[in-house]
Amino acid sequence: MVPGDFIACGKRRVIVFCAFRPTGNPARLDEIFRSISLSDNTIAARLLDVVEHDILPLTRKGVAAGNKVFGAAILRKSDLSLVIAETNNELENPLWHGEVHALKRFYELGEKPATKDLIFLSTHEPCTMCMSAITWAGFDNFYYFFSHEDSRDAFAIPHDLKILKEVFGLEPGGYRRSNAFWSSFAISDLVETEADPRKGELKGQTARIKAAYAGLSDSYQASKSDNDIPLN
Numbered sequence: 001m002v003p004g005d006f007i008a009c010g011k012r013r014v015i016v017f018c019a020f021r022p023t024g025n026p027a028r029l030d031e032i033f034r035s036i037s038l039s040d041n042t043i044a045a046r047l048l049d050v051v052e053h054d055i056l057p058l059t060r061k062g063v064a065a066g067n068k069v070f071g072a073a074i075l076r077k078s079d080l081s082l083v084i085a086e087t088n089n090e091l092e093n094p095l096w097h098g099e100v101h102a103l104k105r106f107y108e109l110g111e112k113p114a115t116k117d118l119i120f121l122s123t124h125e126p127c128t129m130c131m132s133a134i135t136w137a138g139f140d141n142f143y144y145f146f147s148h149e150d151s152r153d154a155f156a157i158p159h160d161l162k163i164l165k166e167v168f169g170l171e172p173g174g175y176r177r178s179n180a181f182w183s184s185f186a187i188s189d190l191v192e193t194e195a196d197p198r199k200g201e202l203k204g205q206t207a208r209i210k211a212a213y214a215g216l217s218d219s220y221q222a223s224k225s226d227n228d229i230p231l232n
């Protein structure tokens with residue numbers, strides 16, 4: 001886009017959208033307006049799309065191979081474009097949770113943005129290992145779709161909460177969700193702040209994503225007795 005007259009600017013949480021009038025091309029201007037439509041481009045909407053269209057397809061393959069259902073992605077704060085999406089690969093290494101596997105792949109990229117300019121998205125509230133990895137990598141945020149309680153109750157994966165309790169002596173939700181390193185956000189909370197009818201659409205998408213994960217969880221649980229992942 002060619003910088004020109006300033007025409008619009010809006011802020012949705014951490015994202016600031018600005019548009020400038022391109023010289024002599026009204027059609028391009030319409031295109032830019034469509035692309036920055038604030039009602040369509042809230043961070044909750046974009047993160048749900050990334051879960052559904054970028055992470056889930058990878059996770060379907062991962063679960064078919066015998067891995068867990070957890071995935072992650074890294075996006076640019078500037079335009080919410082995707083840098084990388086990944087999924088759990090514990091069959092190769094029990095440390096390759098979706099988040100750590102995404103970070104591994106991220107650091108294998110030739111050119112990469114600084115983590116201070118990036119958003120970390122986790123399909124499930126990160127475990128203590130992943131939370132620390134996100135911290136050590138320099139992110140100032142993470143967003144998640146399912147909670148620790150969901151992992152325990154809907155996915156039969158109680159290890160996150162058990163480690164919090166056994167190693168750190170913390171009850172569910174007992175860690176500092178906002179601290180000197182980062183702030184964390186449940187996507188479901190962000191959806192609740194949307195106005196109708198957008199909120200209804202995002203809740204519909206949320207239900208669709210949950211149904212997809214329920215099917216994948218059933219597949220993993222049916223196969224896990226065959227793997228030697230320590231905390232399976």
Ligand SMILES: [Zn+2]
Pocket residue numbers: 097098099126127128129130131
């Ligand atoms: Zn983890």
